[in-house]
Amino acid sequence: MSEQNTLAHLQTVTESLESGATMQIRYLLNGALPAQDVARLLESSPPKERKLLWELIDDKNEGEVLQYLSEDIGAQFMKDMNTEQLVAVSEHFESDDLADLLQHLPETVVTEVLASMSTQDRMRVEALLSYPEDSAGGLMNTDTITIRPNITVDIVFRYLRRHTELPDMTDNLLVVSRSDRLLGILPLTKLLVADTDETIRDIMETDCTIIDANTPVNEVAQLFEKMDLVSAPVIDSESKKLLGRITIDDVVDVIRDEAEHSMLSMAGLDDDEDTFSPIFKTTKRRAVWLGINLVTAFIASYVIGLFQNTLDQVVALAILMPIVASMGGIAGSQVLTLVIRGIALNQIGATNTRWLLNRELIVGLINGILWATVIAALTALWFDNLMIAYIIAGAIIINLLFAATTGTLLPILLKKLGIDPALAGSVILTTVTDVVGFLSFLGLATIFLL
Amino acid sequence: MSEQNTLAHLQTVTESLESGATMQIRYLLNGALPAQDVARLLESSPPKERKLLWELIDDKNEGEVLQYLSEDIGAQFMKDMNTEQLVAVSEHFESDDLADLLQHLPETVVTEVLASMSTQDRMRVEALLSYPEDSAGGLMNTDTITIRPNITVDIVFRYLRRHTELPDMTDNLLVVSRSDRLLGILPLTKLLVADTDETIRDIMETDCTIIDANTPVNEVAQLFEKMDLVSAPVIDSESKKLLGRITIDDVVDVIRDEAEHSMLSMAGLDDDEDTFSPIFKTTKRRAVWLGINLVTAFIASYVIGLFQNTLDQVVALAILMPIVASMGGIAGSQVLTLVIRGIALNQIGATNTRWLLNRELIVGLINGILWATVIAALTALWFDNLMIAYIIAGAIIINLLFAATTGTLLPILLKKLGIDPALAGSVILTTVTDVVGFLSFLGLATIFLL
Numbered sequence: 001m002s003e004q005n006t007l008a009h010l011q012t013v014t015e016s017l018e019s020g021a022t023m024q025i026r027y028l029l030n031g032a033l034p035a036q037d038v039a040r041l042l043e044s045s046p047p048k049e050r051k052l053l054w055e056l057i058d059d060k061n062e063g064e065v066l067q068y069l070s071e072d073i074g075a076q077f078m079k080d081m082n083t084e085q086l087v088a089v090s091e092h093f094e095s096d097d098l099a100d101l102l103q104h105l106p107e108t109v110v111t112e113v114l115a116s117m118s119t120q121d122r123m124r125v126e127a128l129l130s131y132p133e134d135s136a137g138g139l140m141n142t143d144t145i146t147i148r149p150n151i152t153v154d155i156v157f158r159y160l161r162r163h164t165e166l167p168d169m170t171d172n173l174l175v176v177s178r179s180d181r182l183l184g185i186l187p188l189t190k191l192l193v194a195d196t197d198e199t200i201r202d203i204m205e206t207d208c209t210i211i212d213a214n215t216p217v218n219e220v221a222q223l224f225e226k227m228d229l230v231s232a233p234v235i236d237s238e239s240k241k242l243l244g245r246i247t248i249d250d251v252v253d254v255i256r257d258e259a260e261h262s263m264l265s266m267a268g269l270d271d272d273e274d275t276f277s278p279i280f281k282t283t284k285r286r287a288v289w290l291g292i293n294l295v296t297a298f299i300a301s302y303v304i305g306l307f308q309n310t311l312d313q314v315v316a317l318a319i320l321m322p323i324v325a326s327m328g329g330i331a332g333s334q335v336l337t338l339v340i341r342g343i344a345l346n347q348i349g350a351t352n353t354r355w356l357l358n359r360e361l362i363v364g365l366i367n368g369i370l371w372a373t374v375i376a377a378l379t380a381l382w383f384d385n386l387m388i389a390y391i392i393a394g395a396i397i398i399n400l401l402f403a404a405t406t407g408t409l410l411p412i413l414l415k416k417l418g419i420d421p422a423l424a425g426s427v428i429l430t431t432v433t434d435v436v437g438f439l440s441f442l443g444l445a446t447i448f449l450l
Numbered sequence: 451m452s453e454q455n456t457l458a459h460l461q462t463v464t465e466s467l468e469s470g471a472t473m474q475i476r477y478l479l480n481g482a483l484p485a486q487d488v489a490r491l492l493e494s495s496p497p498k499e500r501k502l503l504w505e506l507i508d509d510k511n512e513g514e515v516l517q518y519l520s521e522d523i524g525a526q527f528m529k530d531m532n533t534e535q536l537v538a539v540s541e542h543f544e545s546d547d548l549a550d551l552l553q554h555l556p557e558t559v560v561t562e563v564l565a566s567m568s569t570q571d572r573m574r575v576e577a578l579l580s581y582p583e584d585s586a587g588g589l590m591n592t593d594t595i596t597i598r599p600n601i602t603v604d605i606v607f608r609y610l611r612r613h614t615e616l617p618d619m620t621d622n623l624l625v626v627s628r629s630d631r632l633l634g635i636l637p638l639t640k641l642l643v644a645d646t647d648e649t650i651r652d653i654m655e656t657d658c659t660i661i662d663a664n665t666p667v668n669e670v671a672q673l674f675e676k677m678d679l680v681s682a683p684v685i686d687s688e689s690k691k692l693l694g695r696i697t698i699d700d701v702v703d704v705i706r707d708e709a710e711h712s713m714l715s716m717a718g719l720d721d722d723e724d725t726f727s728p729i730f731k732t733t734k735r736r737a738v739w740l741g742i743n744l745v746t747a748f749i750a751s752y753v754i755g756l757f758q759n760t761l762d763q764v765v766a767l768a769i770l771m772p773i774v775a776s777m778g779g780i781a782g783s784q785v786l787t788l789v790i791r792g793i794a795l796n797q798i799g800a801t802n803t804r805w806l807l808n809r810e811l812i813v814g815l816i817n818g819i820l821w822a823t824v825i826a827a828l829t830a831l832w833f834d835n836l837m838i839a840y841i842i843a844g845a846i847i848i849n850l851l852f853a854a855t856t857g858t859l860l861p862i863l864l865k866k867l868g869i870d871p872a873l874a875g876s877v878i879l880t881t882v883t884d885v886v887g888f889l890s891f892l893g894l895a896t897i898f899l900l
Contacts, residue, residue, distance in 0.1 A: 014801040040676070046802060193615055226490070226518075266787075319758065326750070347726075
């Protein structure tokens with residue numbers, strides 16, 4: 001329900017913008033709507049409107065909205081701020097989000113922002129900046145609540161009551177030694193049912209998920225999914241000291257990004273592709289992808305060109321040849337998509353690749369024979385020529401078998417070479433199915449028809 | 451790190467299976483590995499191995515593993531169980547997961563399993579079964595901890611201490627009236643810092659996210675993402691009574707499914723496509739998609755066939771025509787993918803469609819002119835024929851403009867018609883770019899060359 005409101009608000013705002021009724025928009029943007037909804041509104045607006053709306057947000061509300069904006073869009077607005085404004089908005093951020101955003105700004109600005117912060121906050125952000133953005137260290141927050149193992153539950157309660165509030169998503173207290181090494185966790189659900197005179201050491205959990213700061217974020221996400229975690233402590237890989245914790249809200253972003261990554265990459269789109277990117281940015285990105293695919297297309301044309309003489313004699317071949325290439329492309333894409341997902345979910349390894357390839361070859365063969373028969377029958381009816389029907393049937397079966405092999409092995413090979421299978425896979429696959437399709441169809445025709 | 455272990459375990463298990471060393475596998479499956487890892491292992495195994503491994507799991511451990519298996523695979527194993535076994539394993543499930551699994555079983559079995567449960571549990575599961583699986587009601591759990599508004603913090607602490615444990619992911623206590631209407635929530639993080647003599651009514655939050663049982667799950671997911679929730683109460687839409695709560699672990703599954711849905715659908719794959727589905731199931735699903743695409747391919751061939759006479763006279767056209775279709779298909783897919791994601795994220799509505807179409811037309815025009823020039827130059831060099839170069843340039847520009855229009859408007863139209871744009875979009879788009887590509891190229895050639 002709240003989602004439909006974003007589009008409804010957008011309608012209102014657009015109409016008000018057109019009629020120049022900025023008062024009403026100001027009212028909506030500065031308090032009437034929650035900051036999360038304002039962020040959604042900005043993300044759903046074309047560039048010019050987006051900038052106008054941003055200017056209508058009062059300075060004091062900008063930080064609140066920024067923290068909910070997608071990183072890419074937020075960074076754009078921050079680039080236009082002076083250091084003073086940046087310092088003001090940075091107070092609204094959790095340390096991990098701030099660290100992510102700072103990475104988009106020029107180094108001199110970052111230094112100034114850091115210099116303006118309290119020593120404690122600065123040290124936190126600097127610690128986060130020292131880890132890559134796509135590692136557990138870059139994803140973590142430093143807002144942990146730590147306790148010692150030798151105190152009683154009653155003392156923990158009294159200690160907590162001294163806080164005015166606990167950080168959001170606090171589901172565990174972290175039990176640490178005097179030298180800050182993590183000894184275990186104490187879930188709040190366990191603390192609340194414990195006898196007040198029990199000692200923390202006796203009720204804490206030591207068999208818990210602990211994350212090394214260097215763990216890649218996609219592995220962190222898989223751990224959270226597998227273990228149903230709300231938060232998990234992060235430690236330094238060498239000293240084993242507690243550094244911070246990762247919370248599920250940040251992991252959810254990773255999961256969405258990761259799941260979208262394959263789909264966007266397969267279409268040659270950037271991960272941080274903004275639906276409402278301005279024309280120039282969009283054109284540049286798309287042009288590159290079209291250029292890459294043009295190479296593929298010319299390779300296919302070159303193969304066809306080899307059979308110029310054959311085509312000159314039997315025009316039916318020119319009419320039918322796209323069918324062979326297209327069926328191979330479709331069948332190959334299905335396998336490719338399935339294997340890319342399997343790799344992302346970490347399901348595919350040395351032991352099951354062979355089974356997978358076998359299955360795909362059998363599936364390709366059965367579907368090849370089935371659809372080759374259908375296509376041959378239709379071809380025979382259309383062109384009244386049995387030989388062409390046999391030839392297209394053979395070419396379809398050959399192409400579907402190549403499609404199965406390429407679709408299965410190509411992404412596994414690319415992954416091993418450190419190349420993103422989602423990005424490079426579909427281009428290479430199409431080249432293979434086009435080339436094999438035209439080569440087998442026109443090649444068989446040259447042998448049997450001329 | 452734990453993820454690589456799944457593949458490592460798989461290696462061990464596969465080798466042991468081959469050498470017949472079932473003792474070691476039994477040991478791994480029944481206690482040495484956590485149930486989550488055993489579930490991953492089963493999901494990453496081909497059907498025959500999967501069945502063998504399942505048989506090596508002791509009856510008493512089956513329920514534990516089942517709760518972590520993906521619904522589709524879990525249901526397959528449950529179909530082979532007798533009622534007694536089903537009753538035994540059902541004790542391991544949270545009520546929402548059990549309700550989901552029961553929907554895969556025959557009605558007579560479901561009745562028997564329900565009859566075997568305690569009245570309270572049965573009522574819970576029956577309540578869940580009365581909501582569609584893809585609504586908040588189908589996603590919720592009934593394990594809420596409720597308190598009354600007029601008691602003090604101290605009494606809450608004493609009440610909680612009477613439990614032996616609190617449900618996982620309990621981050622809020624739910625404050626309800628005598629008639630079970632939800633009045634507000636009390637976050638544990640707030641309870642723990644409150645004075646013991648404060649009254650719940652004074653510290654509870656009333657401005658919290660409450661979910662109607664009929665809300666579709668994708669909207670629930672968007673609410674959780676937007677508001678950074680760990681759990682949220684679910685109420686009946688009419689009586690406003692508290693029914694249960696939704697927790698983030700279940701929402702994470704929804705988010706992953708939803709994000710994967712577009713990618714899988716665009717390749718014509720089912721959402722619950724199991725990477726290691728058996729041959730027959732896979733063949734059937736793939737065959738349908740190939741058949742649908744064959745219609746597209748024949749439509750394209752039919753269009754080419756209209757120009758048989760032209761092709762007969764200028765064979766260069768047959769060599770070049772796949773380039774026109776392919777560039778259109780690639781450009782169109784990019785727009786389509788972007789718009790499908792925008793629709794899924796609820797960013798695209800009546801107010802910004804026009805802007806989006808404008809941008810895509812301009813981007814298409816610029817890229818059309820750019821690549822048409824390149825292709826024309828290459829064509830002129832290759833075939834030493836300026837007229838064909840002009841013709842292919844014109845056709846490329848026309849096809850890229852059609853691709854932009856179709857890619858933008860088609861998914862929006864399909865969505866309005868209640869058809870899944872991810873599923874139907876790519877097939878229709880390809881038909882359009884093929885037909886327009888061949889029609890414009892061969893049509894222009896017929897006019898200007900003959």
